[in-house]
Amino acid sequence: MPARLSMPKDKLKFVLLEGIHPGAVELLRRDGYTQIETLPKALTGDELIDAIADAHFLGIRSRTLLTDAVLARAPKLAAIGAFCIGTNQIDLRAAMRRGIPVFNAPFSNTRSVAELVLAEIVMLMRGIPHKNAALHRHEWLKSAEGSFEVRGKTLGIIGYGHIGTQVGVLAEHVGMRVVFHDIVSKLSLGNARQLASLEEVLAASDVVTLHVPETAQTQWMIGAAQIAQMKRGAHLINASRGTVVDIEALSAALEAGHLLGAAIDVFPEEPKGNDTSFRSPLTRFDNVLLTPHIGGSTAEAQANIGVEVAAKLLRYSNNGSTVSAVNFPEVALPEHTGRCRLLHIHRNVPGVMAAVNERFSQAGINIAAQYLRTNEEVGYVVIDVEADASQVALEQLCSVEGTIRCRTLY
Ligand SMILES: NC(=O)c1ccc[n+]([C@@H]2O[C@H](COP(=O)([O-])OP(=O)(O)OC[C@H]3O[C@@H](n4cnc5c(N)ncnc54)[C@H](O)[C@@H]3O)[C@@H](O)[C@H]2O)c1
Ligand SMILES: O=C(O)CC[C@@H](O)C(=O)O
Numbered sequence: 001m002p003a004r005l006s007m008p009k010d011k012l013k014f015v016l017l018e019g020i021h022p023g024a025v026e027l028l029r030r031d032g033y034t035q036i037e038t039l040p041k042a043l044t045g046d047e048l049i050d051a052i053a054d055a056h057f058l059g060i061r062s063r064t065l066l067t068d069a070v071l072a073r074a075p076k077l078a079a080i081g082a083f084c085i086g087t088n089q090i091d092l093r094a095a096m097r098r099g100i101p102v103f104n105a106p107f108s109n110t111r112s113v114a115e116l117v118l119a120e121i122v123m124l125m126r127g128i129p130h131k132n133a134a135l136h137r138h139e140w141l142k143s144a145e146g147s148f149e150v151r152g153k154t155l156g157i158i159g160y161g162h163i164g165t166q167v168g169v170l171a172e173h174v175g176m177r178v179v180f181h182d183i184v185s186k187l188s189l190g191n192a193r194q195l196a197s198l199e200e201v202l203a204a205s206d207v208v209t210l211h212v213p214e215t216a217q218t219q220w221m222i223g224a225a226q227i228a229q230m231k232r233g234a235h236l237i238n239a240s241r242g243t244v245v246d247i248e249a250l251s252a253a254l255e256a257g258h259l260l261g262a263a264i265d266v267f268p269e270e271p272k273g274n275d276t277s278f279r280s281p282l283t284r285f286d287n288v289l290l291t292p293h294i295g296g297s298t299a300e301a302q303a304n305i306g307v308e309v310a311a312k313l314l315r316y317s318n319n320g321s322t323v324s325a326v327n328f329p330e331v332a333l334p335e336h337t338g339r340c341r342l343l344h345i346h347r348n349v350p351g352v353m354a355a356v357n358e359r360f361s362q363a364g365i366n367i368a369a370q371y372l373r374t375n376e377e378v379g380y381v382v383i384d385v386e387a388d389a390s391q392v393a394l395e396q397l398c399s400v401e402g403t404i405r406c407r408t409l410y
Contacts, residue, residue, distance in 0.1 A: 041273025
């Protein structure tokens with residue numbers, strides 16, 4: 001039996017920004033969704049608000065800022081797909097309070113970032129950025145000065161999560177010693193060692209690479225004091241978030257020769273798209289390898305992310321499942337063939353579920369199945385009823401005090 005949604009699939013609008021992989025569009029179309037708007041870049045201000053005003057599903061990457069004020073202007077928004085790992089660009093709590101689950105791709109580009117970082121370690125240790133820049137200016141710098149093998153050197157990883165662990169494994173394969181710092185006690189892979197503090201890792205490493213998320217704690221966590229704790233002649237790599245490193249402090253350390261080089265993929269201010277120019281104090285340094293936030297931008301990663309996140313949005317739209325949502329109670333759901341499925345998102349306050357069940361009972365509606373998950377603020381209940389009861393059931397549900405959102409799938 002084909003799915004009957006609260007709105008037919010061809011009335012539900014997807015808006016996909018920031019050049020999301022065409023595989024996502026293909027998957028949505030194959031599932032019967034026809035209203036899919038795509039844009040190659042991020043939007044801000046009125047342009048963003050206009051684009052999402054009547055969207056039911058929104059797909060973004062790292063450059064679209066979704067604040068509570070922006071979400072308030074998207075009253076129909078049912079879910080957000082972050083087609084990347086980081087979700088710091090979204091006010092996750094505000095989205096949750098508005099009944100909007102957010103889905104991401106927690107590891108589809110992990111390997112791509114790790115491979116880039118491994119390559120950067122080798123490039124930096126050999127002084128390649130500097131020599132490459134010189135050759136482009138017709139200067140011949142054939143010299144072994146400042147050029148080292150990575151074998152036997154120490155790599156310090158800050159943030160030993162999905163990416164950090166992969167980087168550590170790859171680095172050990174080329175003979176590096178790996179130490180790391182994480183706020184959580186972690187299982188070390190290979191011979192990696194968790195040191196007692198950030199300071200110890202900074203002091204022990206020939207190359208320091210950052211793989212923390214953007215949080216209040218990680219904002220500017222590498223400043224002048226931390227760089228001073230690094231060995232003279234060490235290298236710094238940042239492919240995490242631009243707000244983790246104080247760029248002025250990094251520039252000063254490069255200027256003073258305290259650091260021999262750096263590879264930076266992420267910046268405090270990044271252009272919204274490829275038609276915008278890039279400015280940074282780091283462009284003046286030959287020994288800094290600059291990349292335009294492409295750690296995760298490989299054909300493989302983008303194709304996988306496109307399909308992974310689109311599939312999560314489809315599952316929520318068609319089935320109600322919130323499994324792997326980053327900001328929402330997770331409800332895993334079986335198929336509901338032959339029945340009508342109602343989704344009810346409510347404030348998690350006493351009496352809501354009692355009111356739901358009482359109303360169904362008074363209206364003589366039999367509940368075939370009920371699934372409930374809550375967190376400290378929000379409850380998400382999914383109720384299956386016989387198809388002929390769907391309209392009455394939806395009316396009953398939507399009028400319960402504390403309701404944030406409700407809709408019917410069948
Ligand atoms: N450059 C790119 O294109 C690119 C691609 C993917 C991800 N990223 C960034 O990399 C980040 C890390 O990705 P991941 O998949 O490894 O995330 P993850 O959540 O698997 O790992 C992050 C690790 O950092 C640790 N951590 C958190 N706060 C810390 C702190 N204050 N000090 C030390 N450790 C801390 C966590 O405990 C965790 O182990 C993402 O959040 C994203 O911002 C960038
Ligand atoms: O593709 C992007 O814009 C972000 C990539 C990366 O920073 C991520 O968080 O996955």
